[in-house]
Amino acid sequence: MAGIHWEEPFCGEGKNCFRLGTDDEGNAYIALAGAEHTYLTDTREALATLIRDIKAGKADHLL
Numbered sequence: 786m787a788g789i790h791w792e793e794p795f796c797g798e799g800k801n802c803f804r805l806g807t808d809d810e811g812n813a814y815i816a817l818a819g820a821e822h823t824y825l826t827d828t829r830e831a832l833a834t835l836i837r838d839i840k841a842g843k844a845d846h847l848l
Contacts, residue, residue: 794818805832 791814794802802818813832816824838844 789814789821789824791816791821807832 789806789808791804791806794804796802796818804814804816804818804821806814806816806821806824807829808814811829812826813829814821814824814826815832816822
C-alpha cells in the first residue's frame with residue numbers, strides 16, 4: 786500500500802479534529818487527528834460523494 790497523504794486537520798470546538806487523506810492508488814481515508822493509524826477507507830469517488838452530500842445538507846439532521 787502506498788503512503789497516505791493527510792490533509793491538515795478539520796477541527797471543531799475543543800479537540801474534535803478529523804483528517805482526510807488520499808493515496809496514489811485512488812483511495813481516500815478519514816481519521817481522528819492523532820489516531821491516523823485507525824482510519825476508515827473507501828474510494829476517492831466515495832469521499833467526493835460524501836462531501837457533496839454533506840454540502841447539500843443531507844447530514845444536517847445530525848447537527
